[in-house]
Amino acid sequence: MIKVEGLTKRYARNVAVDHISFQVEKGQIVGFLGPNGAGKTTTMRMLTCFMPPTDGSAEVAGFDILESPMEVKKRIGYLPESPPVYPEMEVIEYLNFVGRIKGVPKANLPKRINEVMEKCAIADVRNKEIGKLSKGYRQRVGLAQAILHNPDVLILDEPTSGLDPHQIMETRDLIRGLAGDHTIILSTHILPEVEAMCERVIIIAKGKLVATDTVAHLTSRLHGSEMVSVEVAPRSPGSDGQVFLTQVQQKLEQVAGVSRVLHKESKDSRERFTVESLQGRQIRPELARAIIESGWNLNELRSVGLSLEEIFLQLTTEHKPDDAIAAEAPALIETSPSSGSSTSGSSTGESQ
Amino acid sequence: MNVFTICRKELSSYFRSPIAYGVMFFFALITGYFFYIATYSFVAQGMRAAMMGQSQPMDVNEWVVRSLLSNVGVIGLFMTPMITMRLFAEEKRTGTIELLVTSPLHDWEIILGKWVAAVILYAAMLSISLINLVSLYLYGKPSWKPMLIGYLGLLLQGGCMLALGSFASACTRNQIVACVAGFGINLLLWVVGWVSSLDSTVITRTVGYLSIVDHVDSFSKGVLDSKDAFFFISMIFLGLFLTGRAMESIRWRA
Numbered sequence: 015m016i017k018v019e020g021l022t023k024r025y026a027r028n029v030a031v032d033h034i035s036f037q038v039e040k041g042q043i044v045g046f047l048g049p050n051g052a053g054k055t056t057t058m059r060m061l062t063c064f065m066p067p068t069d070g071s072a073e074v075a076g077f078d079i080l081e082s083p084m085e086v087k088k089r090i091g092y093l094p095e096s097p098p099v100y101p102e103m104e105v106i107e108y109l110n111f112v113g114r115i116k117g118v119p120k121a122n123l124p125k126r127i128n129e130v131m132e133k134c135a136i137a138d139v140r141n142k143e144i145g146k147l148s149k150g151y152r153q154r155v156g157l158a159q160a161i162l163h164n165p166d167v168l169i170l171d172e173p174t175s176g177l178d179p180h181q182i183m184e185t186r187d188l189i190r191g192l193a194g195d196h197t198i199i200l201s202t203h204i205l206p207e208v209e210a211m212c213e214r215v216i217i218i219a220k221g222k223l224v225a226t227d228t229v230a231h232l233t234s235r236l237h238g239s240e241m242v243s244v245e246v247a248p249r250s251p252g253s254d255g256q257v258f259l260t261q262v263q264q265k266l267e268q269v270a271g272v273s274r275v276l277h278k279e280s281k282d283s284r285e286r287f288t289v290e291s292l293q294g295r296q297i298r299p300e301l302a303r304a305i306i307e308s309g310w311n312l313n314e315l316r317s318v319g320l321s322l323e324e325i326f327l328q329l330t331t332e333h334k335p336d337d338a339i340a341a342e343a344p345a346l347i348e349t350s351p352s353s354g355s356s357t358s359g360s361s362t363g364e365s366q
Numbered sequence: 367m368n369v370f371t372i373c374r375k376e377l378s379s380y381f382r383s384p385i386a387y388g389v390m391f392f393f394a395l396i397t398g399y400f401f402y403i404a405t406y407s408f409v410a411q412g413m414r415a416a417m418m419g420q421s422q423p424m425d426v427n428e429w430v431v432r433s434l435l436s437n438v439g440v441i442g443l444f445m446t447p448m449i450t451m452r453l454f455a456e457e458k459r460t461g462t463i464e465l466l467v468t469s470p471l472h473d474w475e476i477i478l479g480k481w482v483a484a485v486i487l488y489a490a491m492l493s494i495s496l497i498n499l500v501s502l503y504l505y506g507k508p509s510w511k512p513m514l515i516g517y518l519g520l521l522l523q524g525g526c527m528l529a530l531g532s533f534a535s536a537c538t539r540n541q542i543v544a545c546v547a548g549f550g551i552n553l554l555l556w557v558v559g560w561v562s563s564l565d566s567t568v569i570t571r572t573v574g575y576l577s578i579v580d581h582v583d584s585f586s587k588g589v590l591d592s593k594d595a596f597f598f599i600s601m602i603f604l605g606l607f608l609t610g611r612a613m614e615s616i617r618w619r620a
Binding site: 063065087088092094095096101103107111117 | 368461462470
């Protein structure tokens with residue numbers, strides 16, 4: 015349905031997208047994953063014929079984006095990062111306008127608008143001014159706009175950004191409901207979002223394609239080794255902190271299945287570590303036992319998910335020896351909001 | 367068809383924002399004031415002429431209509447940038463331009479639709495000043511043909527300024543910048559006419575030819591001059607062409 019070959023966008027000073035190639039089959043939901051500034055939006059803008067590529071080509075629904083942009087535009091529904099709505103218009107009036115410029119036959123339009131409003135759950139605000147709607151509603155009006163002409167391909171740029179958790183859940187359900195009828199590409203910088211919605215994932219960083227894989231494959235690859243955050247304190251405070259630290263570190267390293275132990279911080283004689291397991295090993299029970307048996311207090315033991323930055327690191331440095339990763343890892347773990355995965359209720363962090 | 371859809375959308379947003387009403391209100395006020403002055407001086411001059419025993423009647427068209435129309439043209443210089451400033455700048459700022467550009471529309475359909483909407487608003491504005499002139503029929507019989515031609519001239523001049531204003535709006539995402547730039551272009555095309563009074567070398571004549579005010583003179587006199595009409599029509603094309611180029615630039619600048 016979508017075929018991208020060597021797509022490149024070069025600006026005067028930098029290369030935003032650098033020779034990206036991938037394919038998307040009909041009816042798939044594909045996640046376009048990458049940190050901010052990776053070139054996701056630029057790629058999407060090229061696919062939607064908003065801007066031409068500097069180099070390379072792409073085919074959407076069988077039409078080339080450069081040779082027949084009109085045919086491509088007819089078959090694409092696009093939701094940019096901020097929904098392209100006119101705040102002074104009423105919802106129904108806006109959908110009427112969009113329907114006309116998208117070339118929906120006039121006779122079908124009222125019926126189609128009703129269908130779409132049902133689907134996106136915006137029928138109750140049909141006569142409200144868009145500018146007075148909440149962000150969640152506005153996002154859904156934007157989504158309604160994108161699916162109004164029943165396009166083959168849907169391109170959604172960060173469809174859940176700026177929404178509250180409840181609205182995020184609603185939007186995800188809505189998008190999942192659209193799969194099958196439409197081929198969907200959605201961009202995000204949140205990993206659980208991809209896991210929650212997509213079948214395949216395309217990862218890009220700094221304009222380059224890092225990996226393209228099925229979500230199941232990718233997560234198993236990433237969940238193969240477990241990251242555990244451990245906080246240990248001595249039973250009687252006041253003992254020598256340095257000695258305690260080395261004792262705990264040695265003990266943790268001796269636990270079966272542990273591949274490495276990183277010390278993160280010391281606070282009031284409590285020590286915090288991040289422990290990584292070998293591939294496919296469950297180490298939390300053994301870790302707990304080792305700490306308790308040594309007579310220390312186990313304050314916390316928690317599985318931490320991999321953040322996007324760590325995934326990039328893993329994917330881009332897979333060929334490197336292990337210690338090369340270890341040297342870079344601590345800084346990344348500290349800056350990454352790894353707890354984000356558990357709040358959204360997905361399975362990144364919790365592997366139990 | 368698409369042009370009509372875009373045009374209707376623009377008109378409805380004009381009349382939902384205070385812009386249309388504000389522009390029309392001040393236009394009505396100012397033209398009313400100019401009309402009052404023109405009529406007053408016409409009556410005063412007429413009285414004086416009658417007292418001095420001149421038997422030749424004075425021409426209402428010459429005294430009132432022509433003076434009002436040429437003033438209205440100058441007011442247009444100030445008003446048109448306010449009409450065009452939001453056309454493209456606002457869409458670029460809010461990101462709705464992405465909707466238009468990724469819809470199966472040609473650029474020229476978007477541009478033409480927006481320009482036609484602006485022309486319709488300007489025509490509505492001009493028709494307010496017509497009320498003043500209609501009141502002349504209560505007291506006399508001014509001939510209507512020169513008036514019609516005069517208004518045609520104003521509409522052509524307005525269309526030209528609106529096309530150039532669209533260009534200014536397509537260059538920026540800031541409405542204030544679009545307004546100031548549009549006003550600057552208009553003002554420049556007004557004052558260049560002054561050089562023709564200096565001498566009549568090829569250069570001054572060429573530069574003076576670009577004046578959008580001088581070309582209305584023939585229309586205000588009630589003369590339909592194809593040379594002047596051609597000037598305005600080609601300026602409209604130029605303005606819309608430049609708007610198209612500016613719109614294309616978002617594709618490589620972005």
